[in-house]
Amino acid sequence: MEVFSHDVLIVGGGGAGLRAAIAVAETDPNLSLAVVSKVYPMRSHTVSAEGGAAAVIKSEDSLDAHAYDTISGADWLCDQDAVEIFVKEAPPEMLQLEHWGCPWSRLPDGKIAVRPFGGMKIERTWFATDKTGFHMLHSLFQTTLKYDPIQRYDEFFVTKLLVDDERCQGVVAIELSSGKIVTILAKSVILATGGCGKVFPFTTNANIKNGDGMALAYRAGVPLKDMEFVQYHPTGLPFTGILITEATRSEGGWLLNKDGYRYLQDYDLGTPQPQPVLRSMELGPRDRLSQAFVKEQEKGRTLKGPYGDYVHLDIRHLGEQKIDEKLPFVRELCLKYVNLDPVHEMIPVRPVAHYMMGGVHTDIHAATPLAGLFAAGEAACVSINGANRLGSNSLTELLVFGARAGKSAAQFAMEKKAKEHAPAVLAQAQDEESRLHERFLDKTGGKERVAALRSEMHKTTEECAGIYRNGSDLDKGAENVRRLQGRFGEVSLDDRSHTFNTELTAALELSYMLDVAEAILYSARARTESRGSHQRTDHPERDDVKFLAHTLVYQRPNDAPRIEYLPVTITRWPPGKRVYGK
Amino acid sequence: MTDTITLAIARYRPEREAEPTLQEYEVPFRQDWAILDALNYIKDQLDGTLSFRWSCRMGVCGSCGMMVNGQPTLTCAAFLSSYLPGPIRVEALRFFPIVRDLVVDITDFMNKLKKVKPWIIREEEKPLSEGEYLQTPNELDRYKHHSMCINCLLCYAACPVVGLEPSFIGPAAIALAQRYNMDSRDQGAAERLSILSGDEGMWQCTFVGECTEVCPKGVDPAGAIQQYKLTGATHWLKSLLLPWASK
Amino acid sequence: MSSQPHYTAYHPKWYRRPVSVWWWLERWPYTKFVLRELTSLPVGYFALLTLWQVRALVEGEAAYQRFLARLESPAFLMLNIICFGGIMFHALTWFHLTPKAMVVRISGKRLPDAFIIFLNYVGWIGLSAGIVLIWMRG
Numbered sequence: 001m002e003v004f005s006h007d008v009l010i011v012g013g014g015g016a017g018l019r020a021a022i023a024v025a026e027t028d029p030n031l032s033l034a035v036v037s038k039v040y041p042m043r044s045h046t047v048s049a050e051g052g053a054a055a056v057i058k059s060e061d062s063l064d065a066h067a068y069d070t071i072s073g074a075d076w077l078c079d080q081d082a083v084e085i086f087v088k089e090a091p092p093e094m095l096q097l098e099h100w101g102c103p104w105s106r107l108p109d110g111k112i113a114v115r116p117f118g119g120m121k122i123e124r125t126w127f128a129t130d131k132t133g134f135h136m137l138h139s140l141f142q143t144t145l146k147y148d149p150i151q152r153y154d155e156f157f158v159t160k161l162l163v164d165d166e167r168c169q170g171v172v173a174i175e176l177s178s179g180k181i182v183t184i185l186a187k188s189v190i191l192a193t194g195g196c197g198k199v200f201p202f203t204t205n206a207n208i209k210n211g212d213g214m215a216l217a218y219r220a221g222v223p224l225k226d227m228e229f230v231q232y233h234p235t236g237l238p239f240t241g242i243l244i245t246e247a248t249r250s251e252g253g254w255l256l257n258k259d260g261y262r263y264l265q266d267y268d269l270g271t272p273q274p275q276p277v278l279r280s281m282e283l284g285p286r287d288r289l290s291q292a293f294v295k296e297q298e299k300g301r302t303l304k305g306p307y308g309d310y311v312h313l314d315i316r317h318l319g320e321q322k323i324d325e326k327l328p329f330v331r332e333l334c335l336k337y338v339n340l341d342p343v344h345e346m347i348p349v350r351p352v353a354h355y356m357m358g359g360v361h362t363d364i365h366a367a368t369p370l371a372g373l374f375a376a377g378e379a380a381c382v383s384i385n386g387a388n389r390l391g392s393n394s395l396t397e398l399l400v401f402g403a404r405a406g407k408s409a410a411q412f413a414m415e416k417k418a419k420e421h422a423p424a425v426l427a428q429a430q431d432e433e434s435r436l437h438e439r440f441l442d443k444t445g446g447k448e449r450v451a452a453l454r455s456e457m458h459k460t461t462e463e464c465a466g467i468y469r470n471g472s473d474l475d476k477g478a479e480n481v482r483r484l485q486g487r488f489g490e491v492s493l494d495d496r497s498h499t500f501n502t503e504l505t506a507a508l509e510l511s512y513m514l515d516v517a518e519a520i521l522y523s524a525r526a527r528t529e530s531r532g533s534h535q536r537t538d539h540p541e542r543d544d545v546k547f548l549a550h551t552l553v554y555q556r557p558n559d560a561p562r563i564e565y566l567p568v569t570i571t572r573w574p575p576g577k578r579v580y581g582k
Numbered sequence: 583m584t585d586t587i588t589l590a591i592a593r594y595r596p597e598r599e600a601e602p603t604l605q606e607y608e609v610p611f612r613q614d615w616a617i618l619d620a621l622n623y624i625k626d627q628l629d630g631t632l633s634f635r636w637s638c639r640m641g642v643c644g645s646c647g648m649m650v651n652g653q654p655t656l657t658c659a660a661f662l663s664s665y666l667p668g669p670i671r672v673e674a675l676r677f678f679p680i681v682r683d684l685v686v687d688i689t690d691f692m693n694k695l696k697k698v699k700p701w702i703i704r705e706e707e708k709p710l711s712e713g714e715y716l717q718t719p720n721e722l723d724r725y726k727h728h729s730m731c732i733n734c735l736l737c738y739a740a741c742p743v744v745g746l747e748p749s750f751i752g753p754a755a756i757a758l759a760q761r762y763n764m765d766s767r768d769q770g771a772a773e774r775l776s777i778l779s780g781d782e783g784m785w786q787c788t789f790v791g792e793c794t795e796v797c798p799k800g801v802d803p804a805g806a807i808q809q810y811k812l813t814g815a816t817h818w819l820k821s822l823l824l825p826w827a828s829k
Numbered sequence: 830m831s832s833q834p835h836y837t838a839y840h841p842k843w844y845r846r847p848v849s850v851w852w853w854l855e856r857w858p859y860t861k862f863v864l865r866e867l868t869s870l871p872v873g874y875f876a877l878l879t880l881w882q883v884r885a886l887v888e889g890e891a892a893y894q895r896f897l898a899r900l901e902s903p904a905f906l907m908l909n910i911i912c913f914g915g916i917m918f919h920a921l922t923w924f925h926l927t928p929k930a931m932v933v934r935i936s937g938k939r940l941p942d943a944f945i946i947f948l949n950y951v952g953w954i955g956l957s958a959g960i961v962l963i964w965m966r967g
Contacts, residue, residue, distance in 0.1 A: 039637060039645065045643075047643050048642055095713065099714075099715065101765060101768070103722060104714075105722070106717055109718070110716030110717050112714050134642055145701060154692070180839045206638040206639065207636055242639075243640075333640060336659055451626035451630075494631050497631070497682070500683075503630045594844055595834075596834055596842050597834060597836045597841070599834050600844075602844060677848070679845045681843055724934075742852055742862075745852065746852070794929070795858065809930060
């Protein structure tokens with residue numbers, strides 16, 4: 001088996017991965033550095049982000065204000081020391097990206113423009129029209145091209161983390177174009193593989209968001225943190241689930257039910273004003289808006305469509321010029337995918353799964369409990385997003401924690417002397433190659449199909465881990481997932497080819513998603529309170545006595561996962577009530 | 583009212599055959615379905631061996647470019663309803679080597695992208711403490727459309743020069759070079775000009791113009807290249823007539 | 830059906846589709862492009878014709894009359910009509926391509942393509958009208 005060796009290996013080539021790569025190259029250009037990604041980096045899901053990235057820039061704004069908005073938005077479940085670092089490092093990181101060429105939208109005098117965003121008291125969301133993620137990813141990717149130390153393994157699918165001597169030693173990956181299974185050894189590994197939206201049937205996420213890194217870490221004995229906190233973005237298109245950015249609301253859009261009524265006013269989010277008011281109504285936090293939709297649905301005030309219920313997002317009053325200037329991509333998406341022009345008609349929207357607040361447990365240096373393993377971006381949970389993330393914080397998180405992970409991983413690698421790799425590690429890699437052949441490529445018998453199991457998983461997550469949950473559904477869901485994991489053992493592929501076998505990758509992705517679904521359902525089951533985006537009808541109140549703590553879930557082979565709790569770090573903001581609309 | 587529609591897909595399995603063959607599949611016709619949805623139906627329900635790239639399904643990642651009825655198309659943004667009554671011919675992107683079925687190899691493009699130095703080049707970097715480089719909305723407008731490229735490579739599949747002259751750097755890469763040349767913060771125009779005035783650069787372009795026609799994002803690579811030719815020619819003339827003016 | 834594959838394990842052979850020498854007939858935009866490029870021949874022809882005309886002028890009245898008589902032959906008439914068609918195609922396609930190469934901005938806003946094309950037509954008609962006027966006066 002071919003073996004490659006590097007000092008630092010980054011799994012995932014999106015915003016966090018690429019930023020980490022630049023940080024490693026800048027910390028020490030002599031480090032042997034590689035980025036391995038299952039898709040070409042410019043296809044990473046960072047590209048779909050639309051609204052913007054937050055960093056304090058206005059003179060009347062302050063780091064404390066950003067921190068408070070983030071902490072209250074997270075329903076006090078985030079670690080305040082991490083948030084303080086995040087808000088402090090955000091402005092220089094964003095400026096650095098501007099220096100690297102990111103085409104931020106500007107004020108007439110040439111300075112960076114900011115727009116209001118959900119849950120924030122003052123405008124601090126930098127934006128590049130409404131394709132911020134696209135511009136950030138391409139600016140980062142093009143900038144990485146100038147650093148010669150950055151080597152890339154494009155379209156290599158990682159299947160296992162190699163662990164030996166209580167340290168992460170590298171990965172096993174499949175070179176998709178040839179089917180060759182290779183070992184890539186490294187002194188430190190950063191997981192930047194993104195979230196896991198495809199665990200749910202209706203999601204803004206791309207096909208590649210299967211929680212790969214989360215499952216890899218989970219299987220290596222690293223705990224996943226806060227997995228029950230799934231963010232539903234209030235405005236996704238029905239059927240496709242395509243994201244309609246929060247910026248439509250921050251520019252002044254209204255959410256209307258079937259009676260044309262701005263229903264958010266009934267849910268303690270303020271009173272409707274003609275202009276958008278920060279932290280009020282449509283600029284409230286995402287979890288509260290999605291929950292309001294479900295309540296409206298229960299009252300029968302949502303519209304019925306061929307793909308389920310929906311409400312209307314009205315931006316007609318903004319006018320064609322403003323829409324073309326600030327929301328051109330939204331207009332394009334509506335024209336293309338729902339055949340309507342938002343300048344003249346209202347956009348049908350509904351909440352769709354969007355972001356995973358949880359992820360691989362890391363500390364403020366992006367280090368996981370496993371020595372040599374780091375994580376950053378949506379794949380990680382530091383946690384700065386707690387129980388609910390504010391829009392535009394996650395793109396900034398990619399930069400801040402991507403850079404921190406890069407620096408930490410570089411430090412770690414620099415301190416380790418080069419040594420002969422233990423035969424145990426190479427044996428593990430051989431075993432993995434055998435596993436892939438026996439269970440998939442050369443398997444005989446087996447009757448389950450990948451697509452069928454995936455549909456069943458979707459049914460389970462949709463019914464049991466939606467916006468409102470209850471104990472018996474969660475129990476049922478947890479049981480279903482374990483059954484599906486058993487059935488996965490009987491999966492049989494049509495495609496036995498070595499060359500670019502996407503049925504194999506789909507099967508491997510499904511196995512990752514089943515592990516992640518297990519983490520989500522068991523974590524949700526154990527948290528008997530309602531906080532942020534985890535709402536339980538059988539435990540509707542927030543319980544700071546028992547649950548002002550992160551859920552840590554550890555995989556146990558052939559058994560239900562083990563759950564532990566880690567208290568949240570509080571520095572200067574004692575838990576309070578989340579108040580919006582005042 | 584049509585119930586089903588036929589897709590004729592060019593299959594290529596290097597372990598089994600030496601050249602691509604067309605295979606037909608009948609898929610349900612749905613008003614909302616894009617060609618990508620039909621391909622996924624085939625993979626999930628009819629034939630798991632069909633390989634193709636896709637990711638965002640909203641026209642921004644650039645993965646799903648293929649030839650549909652001979653035209654380079656983003657299959658996530660092309661709807662079955664536009665192709666009634668069918669059959670719809672789907673093949674791998676033209677002028678690229680086919681790895682498998684609808685998957686082409688793009689390493690050549692990735693190398694060309696790096697060649698044009700698509701990053702901000704400055705003699706002196708402004709320190710972060712001094713804030714952002716000022717750039718007015720008008721200055722941003724000058725290059726904004728060229729920055730919209732999603733690297734879907736439809737322009738390469740449409741450009742006959744790419745097909746006939748493999749060393750040609752190509753529309754998207756040159757448009758990206760122009761995006762940086764026209765960015766008021768960049769000072770690398772001279773460096774890029776020396777690379778792109780060479781044999782593989784802008785002068786290979788014969789202004790067929792199809793790249794701009796097929797571009798799904800309005801990048802206008804043809805315009806970028808022709809304007810670059812104007813810059814290149816003016817620069818050459820200046821260096822000829824005023825050789826002492828080195829800038 | 831297909832010929833034997835040349836596959837060795839983990840080394841798939843990429844298939845490179847041959848580009849036919851008739852590539853330009855595959856799609857109308859390509860054919861239009863090649864025709865446009867071929868119009869350089871009629872342009873060259875008219876340049877030579879003009880040189881010939883100038884030489885005839887310089888040689889005197891008789892030579893010029895001979896030249897004019899030559900042009901009235903059916904062969905030349907046919908050739909000139911066809912080449913004139915070529916020149917029109919040449920000029921009009923380039924008019925429509927000009928806005929791509931020339932971006933004119935007035936106070937930051939880019940002038941629409943249609944306007945640049947319009948300016949081309951105005952210039953052409955204006956110049957032609959001017960020449961006709963001078964010819965009619967003289």
